[in-house]
Amino acid sequence: MREVAFIKYNKEKWNEFEQTLYSTSFHKPDYLADMYIQIMNDLSYAQTYYPKSKVTQYLNILAAQTYQKIYKTKRIEENRIVHFFKTEVPLIVYEYKNYLYFSVLLFVILVGIGFVSAHYDLEFIRLILGDHYVNLTLENIKNDDAMGIYKSGSNWGSFIGIAMNNLFVGLKFFVYGIFAGLGTLVYLLYNGIMVGAFQYMFIKENAFMDSFRGIWLHGAIEITGIIIEAFAGFVLGGSILFPKTYSRKHSFIIGFRNGFKIFIAMVPFILTAAFIEGFITRYAKEMPDVLNYLIIFGTFAIIIYYFFIYPKKVFSKLIKL
Numbered sequence: 001m002r003e004v005a006f007i008k009y010n011k012e013k014w015n016e017f018e019q020t021l022y023s024t025s026f027h028k029p030d031y032l033a034d035m036y037i038q039i040m041n042d043l044s045y046a047q048t049y050y051p052k053s054k055v056t057q058y059l060n061i062l063a064a065q066t067y068q069k070i071y072k073t074k075r076i077e078e079n080r081i082v083h084f085f086k087t088e089v090p091l092i093v094y095e096y097k098n099y100l101y102f103s104v105l106l107f108v109i110l111v112g113i114g115f116v117s118a119h120y121d122l123e124f125i126r127l128i129l130g131d132h133y134v135n136l137t138l139e140n141i142k143n144d145d146a147m148g149i150y151k152s153g154s155n156w157g158s159f160i161g162i163a164m165n166n167l168f169v170g171l172k173f174f175v176y177g178i179f180a181g182l183g184t185l186v187y188l189l190y191n192g193i194m195v196g197a198f199q200y201m202f203i204k205e206n207a208f209m210d211s212f213r214g215i216w217l218h219g220a221i222e223i224t225g226i227i228i229e230a231f232a233g234f235v236l237g238g239s240i241l242f243p244k245t246y247s248r249k250h251s252f253i254i255g256f257r258n259g260f261k262i263f264i265a266m267v268p269f270i271l272t273a274a275f276i277e278g279f280i281t282r283y284a285k286e287m288p289d290v291l292n293y294l295i296i297f298g299t300f301a302i303i304i305y306y307f308f309i310y311p312k313k314v315f316s317k318l319i320k321l
Contacts, residue, residue, distance in 0.1 A: 003050050010042060014062065021065050022254060036066045064091050064315055087314060089265040092258045094311035096235050103231040106185075107192050114196025122204075128197045138205065146207045147214035151282040159278030166222065166270045173229035174236060174263045181237020188230045195223060213292045214284035218277035220300035221269050228266050228307055235259035269303055 001009075017035055043059040050056055068091055093100065117124045126134050133149075140148035152158075176183025202211035216223075239255020240248065276295065284292060 021069055039063045061095050090311040090314040094315045099234045100231045103227045107227050110192025111196040114193035115200045118197040118200040125197050125201050128194050141205045141207045146210035147284050155279045159274050162277050163274035170229040174232040177233030177236030180240050181234050184230050184233030216296045217281045218273045220296050221273035224303050232259040232262040
């Protein structure tokens with residue numbers, strides 16, 4: 001069967017399935033299971049005859065969404081919170097993975113812009129970071145204590161203040177997506193350029209390794225988190241710009257819900273980064289290098305695995321069921 005005929009033959013059925021997935025009405029597990037089987041049969045056919053077609057990608061996503069609906073409808077012994085982090089969020093991340101890749105690419109470009117701009121105009125660093133912060137940091141570097149700025153305040157006070165600030169920043173990345181993604185884009189522009197200029201300042205002062213062993217203790221999560229939080233905002237913005245087969249209002253509701261779930265999934269990471277910054281970063285200079293690098297690369301690996309690798313594994317396991 002030609003692809004056009006395949007789509008025309010099944011389009012009405014798939015639209016009906018979509019309406020079922022996003023309706024608030026209760027549907028019996030048997031009906032959803034039968035729907036899932038039909039989608040998987042169509043997916044298997046599409047993978048055989050149109051492996052690189054968009055209809056195959058569409059059916060992949062439809063199958064994943066149906067599987068989630070089944071999980072929500074039937075009683076499961078698995079703890080709801082465990083299911084949220086173990087299955088629900090990874091499937092959402094996989095569904096919107098192109099937005100995630102876009103966030104990564106854009107952030108890398110913006111960091112590069114900040115880095116190059118600081119290299120050719122040192123005043124740019126002060127423009128972005130502020131005179132007070134730059135002067136204080138330069139003074140600390142001169143005193144052979146590049147991370148001295150992180151030693152102010154108490155452990156608990158720093159932890160709570162940093163956690164609240166970072167949660168607010170992450171929420172802004174998401175909420176700004178309501179302006180068709182432009183708000184998130186502008187906020188990412190500022191933060192990406194700031195990271196590039198900030199890191200260049202330490203390189204220029206020959207204190208890169210000191211900054212790496214200190215800043216990246218918590219920065220491995222915080223900076224990667226910027227990408228994930230922007231990703232959540234772009235999911236919201238994309239739902240407004242690209243409603244697909246839904247009404248714009250319905251698409252917005254779906255995008256808001258899924259973007260917010262991505263943000264919620266970041267909360268444990270944000271709290272972990274705040275704890276590290278409040279309780280550990282201040283001791284970076286005295287820490288053994290092995291422990292230092294273990295924390296940096298360990299936390300970096302965890303967040304990379306959860307958002308970039310694990311979703312593919314969950315989805316692959318799903319379609320084999």
